Amino acid sequence: MSTLVTGGAGYIGSTVVRELIRQGEDVVVFDNLSQGHRKAVHQDATLVVGDLADAGAVDSVFRTYDIDAIMHFASHTLVGESMEEPFLYLDTNIRCGLNLMRAAVEHDADRFILSSTANLFGLPDEMPITEETSIDPGSPYGESKRILERYLHWLDRTRGMTFAALRYFNAAGAAGPDHGEDHDPETHLIPIVLEVALGQRDEIVIFGDDYDTPDGTCVRDYIHVRDLAQAHILALRALKDGKSRVYNLGNGNGYSVREVIETAREVTGREIPARVGDRRPGDPATLIADAQRIRDELGWDPQFPTLSDIISTAWDWHVKHPDGYASVSERPS
Numbered sequence: 001m002s003t004l005v006t007g008g009a010g011y012i013g014s015t016v017v018r019e020l021i022r023q024g025e026d027v028v029v030f031d032n033l034s035q036g037h038r039k040a041v042h043q044d045a046t047l048v049v050g051d052l053a054d055a056g057a058v059d060s061v062f063r064t065y066d067i068d069a070i071m072h073f074a075s076h077t078l079v080g081e082s083m084e085e086p087f088l089y090l091d092t093n094i095r096c097g098l099n100l101m102r103a104a105v106e107h108d109a110d111r112f113i114l115s116s117t118a119n120l121f122g123l124p125d126e127m128p129i130t131e132e133t134s135i136d137p138g139s140p141y142g143e144s145k146r147i148l149e150r151y152l153h154w155l156d157r158t159r160g161m162t163f164a165a166l167r168y169f170n171a172a173g174a175a176g177p178d179h180g181e182d183h184d185p186e187t188h189l190i191p192i193v194l195e196v197a198l199g200q201r202d203e204i205v206i207f208g209d210d211y212d213t214p215d216g217t218c219v220r221d222y223i224h225v226r227d228l229a230q231a232h233i234l235a236l237r238a239l240k241d242g243k244s245r246v247y248n249l250g251n252g253n254g255y256s257v258r259e260v261i262e263t264a265r266e267v268t269g270r271e272i273p274a275r276v277g278d279r280r281p282g283d284p285a286t287l288i289a290d291a292q293r294i295r296d297e298l299g300w301d302p303q304f305p306t307l308s309d310i311i312s313t314a315w316d317w318h319v320k321h322p323d324g325y326a327s328v329s330e331r332p333s
């Protein structure tokens with residue numbers, strides 16, 4: 001039996017694929033390579049290039065391979081973009097997710113792990129954020145994840161689907177010096193800051209310094225991509241008990257944009273010019289996770305809890321591959 005990983009050529013998905021293969025699992029990756037990279041996909045995984053919007057292509061994957069579990073990473077992923085282009089999220093992301101869920105139900109694949117998000121919580125009324133914190137998505141992006149979580153809830157009730165919704169806070173770091181984050185365009189804070197350190201950009205623009213936070217810049221909980229991978233492996237096994245669950249995934253430490261820049265200066269030894277610009281629509285001031293539930297229930301134990309460790313792994317990747325996967329010679333093994 002195989003695990004189907006949609007978006008398995010992307011940043012987080014390819015890291016999880018690598019860990020699945022290490023654990024001896026058979027893996028089929030389904031990715032349209034819009035953001036993903038062939039050379040990020042582990043050599044022992046089967047890569048099917050296709051689009052989730054194509055229901056026939058999705059069905060054909062289930063007909064061709066013996067799929068018993070699904071990890072669904074493929075998505076439009078950006079809070080800011082979703083404020084500009086809501087239908088990419090409220091239409092495309094939902095349709096793609098539904099095509100996948102429908103095929104899973106029809107082919108009796110009954111374990112499903114969804115990449116969900118801290119953006120579900122909008123402007124939270126309590127910090128840190130637990131799984132019980134009230135949900136009020138902060139953007140069309142967050143809303144699309146909320147809707148997919150609800151669909152899974154109903155498929156659990158009506159079709160025996162067992163699911164885990166993993167609500168990541170801010171994924172960061174690199175899986176290794178030859179396996180890291182490479183988006184085009186890049187919008188995430190840490191890779192942009194490191195591109196400035198490399199001299200590929202002139203400066204980092206801080207999106208607002210008038211938030212209600214200690215230094216006025218937004219605070220986020222950065223979680224290493226390999227720690228996210230560990231959580232997926234634990235969840236995949238746990239779902240065999242037939243019990244659906246939701247978990248927050250973060251370190252429980254908040255760092256401001258200014259603190260990220262300062263830590264990157266220390267890690268890289270480079271100057272990293274910064275200037276303050278306008279706020280980015282859709283950004284909440286502070287997001288910090290309480291991830292005690294997955295620690296208690298599944299024994300999740302993050303190995304890269306400090307921001308400096310996280311940035312160091314990303315820096316190793318950026319220094320070795322300043323043009324990303326263009327200079328990676330082969331698929332990871």
Ligand SMILES: NC(=O)c1ccc[n+]([C@@H]2O[C@H](COP(=O)([O-])OP(=O)(O)OC[C@H]3O[C@@H](n4cnc5c(N)ncnc54)[C@H](O)[C@@H]3O)[C@@H](O)[C@H]2O)c1
Nearest residue numbers: 007010011012031032033034035036051052074075115171
């Ligand atoms: N990066 C973060 O901090 C973060 C935080 C919370 C949640 N998430 C979620 O985690 C998941 C993975 O995020 P990422 O940062 O690795 O993104 P990514 O863009 O690197 O990976 C997404 C992958 O999906 C593929 N894809 C997109 N649309 C597709 C489609 N219609 N059909 C087939 N393939 C398609 C892309 O080519 C890419 O390889 C996403 O669902 C995202 O919303 C990410």
Ligand SMILES: O=c1ccn([C@@H]2O[C@H](COP(=O)(O)OP(=O)(O)O[C@H]3O[C@H](CO)[C@H](O)[C@H](O)[C@H]3O)[C@@H](O)[C@H]2O)c(=O)[nH]1
Nearest residue numbers: 077079117118119169170187188189205206207218257283
């Ligand atoms: O050039 C930049 C880029 C980002 N930021 C700031 O840095 C922080 C982090 O921004 P990112 O774009 O790196 O990440 P987001 O917090 O917007 O979103 C990420 O984490 C979310 C969950 O918290 C989502 O799920 C989403 O998929 C994922 O991209 C934000 O306050 C943002 O305003 C800047 O100041 N300048």
